[in-house]
Amino acid sequence: MKSSIPNSQFKNPVINWIDTRLPIFTAMNEAVGTEHPTPKNLNYWWNFGSLAGVTLVIMIITGIALAMNYTAHVDHAFDSVERIMRDVNGGWLIRYIHMNGASFFFIVVYIHMARSLYYGSYKAPRELLWILGVVIYLLMMATAFLGYTLPWGQMSFWGATVITNFFSVIPFVGEPIVNWLLGGYTVDNPTLNRFYALHYLLPFVIAGVILLHIVALHRFGSNNPLGIDIKSDKDMIPFHPYYTIKDFFGLSVFLAIFCVFVFFLPNFLGHPDNYVPADPLSTPAHIVPEWYLSPFYAILRAVPDKLLGVLAMFGAIGILFILPWLDRSPVRSAHYRPMYRVFYVIFIVNMLALGYLGVQNPEGIYILLGRACTAWYFIHFLVIMPLLNIIETPKALPKSVSDPIFSSGSSSLSPAASRKSK
């Protein structure tokens, strides 16, 4: 009898008994434990995946707490949020964490994506890993938009109106689809109710896609700053304790910055107009999206045609799905791609410029700049990325992750050289 059961090897008898029947501890160990080998040269840019996971947990916990005090009705929503701010015990703290948590979730994810772009983490064999990431990003934008509607302020109402009207560009069925989404002819109580239901649902869908994201990650393991394949066990260290401790250190720095915003600048990233109750008869003179959607809003406004504008905006996100096939260069890390490195910096600056232009009034020089930056966004992906493989000569790649540190030949063993290789 005894020998016929394949026993788990944990020291704690209770854990062992459970794991033998339900190998959940083995799974954890292989996900973030001692049994998960990780490239030894990961730098701090690799902290942001786990940070994003922690932020999602913070958002779900504070979100459930807010849901216990929120009323999804056009007559009561705004007041119930104010009640959370004034009367509910600690309500102001929970709401400020949730509000700023959304912004910080996007900050973390944008850095996570920028890391991937710089070190070529989206390239074969990690294309699906990247695509699942873009799916998560899309779901995050949907969730953030739905959540922003709930306080029923002016920006909530008009943001919901503008974004649902995107679908009116669909030929023939556009209008019926908008009415179906809204549950009426205009953003109203049925809209608020369904947005609330979906805002509660989507974070759990995100959690599900994150699971797939992690399964895909573990198929080939993490990319690394050199972008080369791992050759041997010598290049690896176990995730625990080396990266758990590093992630915890990163988390404490992140939480410190986060707390500065929650406690001292809670409305810095928001818009004051959302503290004005929604008025269906008057659009605020200056309507802007939250900062994290701003670059795409700038692209929408850059095109002076309704259909093409909406297509450009969705296309700007859609283009990310085919990125692994637009970039034909076999070299992953920008470290060894002198030309891509320059274009990468230009791309980031262009992205920041789009973000700035998205919150400016659509007049004068801003229209022109918006068009130039929008054009460059698409040129970067559709022209520069495929072209670079032809005109760029990558630098010689190191033979292994250990190689640049303990290299033979010309490079020295100086601490500066080894630091550089990180």
Add this chain to the structure above:
Amino acid sequence: MSKKKSRRDFIVIASYSMGAVGAGAAIWPIINQMNPAADTLAMASTEVNIGALEIGQALTVKWRGKPVFIRRRTENEINESRQVDINSLRDPQADEERVQKDEWLVVMGVCTHLGCVPLGQKTGDGKGDYGGWFCPCHGSHYDISGRIRKGPAPENLEVPPYSFISDNVIKIG
């Protein structure tokens, strides 16, 4: 393996098809519940007394949850909107087709771009480059006939169904 179609193939295809029809029939109510409900659909109409409006003044009323712009236009404004070369417009429409009485313009106050309410009803508002309305969201300019002249909006401001019950009262819807 014979390529001849057998009775079994027929049964398989028929049962899959029935399954698909059944699944569709089960999903439809879930999708359809999101469409506008009966009370929302009830075509409310609203009667507006416009007797108090002086020439050049404007009034905003709510119909089906959306704003309707009513404007009593001046002689100049009427002439101006009739002198425009119709072929130069993005959504060509003569001013005469858009009004029942020359003086009274009744249009939905909903920008045909992405649904914001254009400015121009109040005295202090910017009225855009063509003296009608200006949408602050994405910069669409409408003229004094509610026609799109500049910016991303594809169509003129919609004219809702309305009728004059008397000289001073109109019924919208």
